[in-house]
Amino acid sequence: MDANTIERLLAAQGIELAPGRAERLAPGVNALNVKDPVGDALPFEADPTTYVVIRERLK
């Protein structure tokens, strides 16, 4: 995601950015887009509520 995209995305949500701030945010935002081998192999039925079921099973 480049700085212009970030600026537009935040503006659409009503978030005001200081000049140059989007450039500063971009590296951190992009660093979160990591390849996840476990996530990629999830069964189609997995959803966020699965976590609590697994937590209960593993205690």
Add this chain to the structure above:
Amino acid sequence: MSDPAELSLAEARVQLNRGALSPAELEQSCRARIERWQPRINAFVSTSRRNGAAADGPLEGVPLAHKDMFYRAGQVSNCGSKIRKGWVAGETAAVLEHLDAAGALDIGALNMSEFAYGPTGHNDHWGDCCNPWNPAYITGGSSSGSGAAVAARLVFGALGSDTGGSIRLPASACGVTGLKTTWGRVSRHGAMPLSHSLDTIGPLARSAEDCALLLSVIAGHDERDPVTAREPVALNIEQPIRAVAISTGWIEKNAHPEVAKAVLAAAKALKVKLVEVEPPEFDLLSAHCLTVMQAEASAQHANWMRERPRDYSSAVRVRLEAGFAITAAQYLERLRARGAWLERFVSQTLAQADAYLVPTIAVPLPTREQTGPKGGAEMPKLLAEVTRLTRWVNYLGVPSLSVPCGFDSHGLPMGLQLVGRPFSEGILLAAGHAYQRETEWHRRVPALA
């Protein structure tokens, strides 16, 4: 007895029960220390007594204080912020209700990072909290005042919150014991929210034994926090430990030599079987934690970010802005994978062990200047190094105990974490207790220059 405030909570309880000390003497001893230490470390934002007469209970007359984000009906909770400065809470946090019923005294409100959204202890609105071992250095955050006040023996214990390391970082940096609880172990009702999928509450105290005493009072199901589990609170700190998993090669390669040496020596001092395992995917899981944390924190703060963004400090505002650039699909993808990652941690890393041992902070503690507004271009990298080994635990939602394991060449404390299965706080506390029976690091007290 030289100074009653230097006793552990467990020792103070014994003295109180015997009548060798009165609650008034104990509180006076803490208040005398607060008077001397507060100008140096800025651990408190208020030193007014916050609850009434001590109830008859297991913590009767024990002076505590808590991070300024646990609400008390009719009293101010500033949450380390300008936005909530002077805000009066309408209800009392579940954890404070439990501590009140147990007889604990609440002798003030503790400094914290703004809205619990910072890992160092800097605070533009209330002043930085400073490390009692050397005020030029960070306390760790966001439960900065909790770490500093317990380390300087101003209180016998303090509550903190941990969303990405906010109990364990100050515990390690200040040389105290801190417990990040399982997500769902302790009710968050009446506590300031940051990220509901990650937020946990736990104690910082002088020892694992003291943390166990506090956890036994605050843990349990609460209908007002629907994620709390009905799992019974079984805390036997004398229980045997089967084995501890460790990734020696990773620690030697990635941690600073002083930290690696202290942590590996501590592993031996545990006197349990050590099992070598591949390290968890710290960096990937840490990125997932940040995705969830930033998206949820920004949603929580969305109205204020639109209406009064200039009332946030620059550092917190930047973190909140970043969350608005995370898409809903990206956020939900990370939450969708959370269970599978937890399963992997338990089935692989903990397959033959009760806990996984890793440094809490793998690098030497930075100064406040290095990590503050004047930190320069290196500052983000430094902060990433400080938090590298804590966030992955929050993504998995498992418990982690940080205990002191030595001092670096600058005289600053170092800590290790014991990370366990969901709801295994009792085992972690037992391991910490066993370690603290063999070592003296947790008994060291900073001197007032």
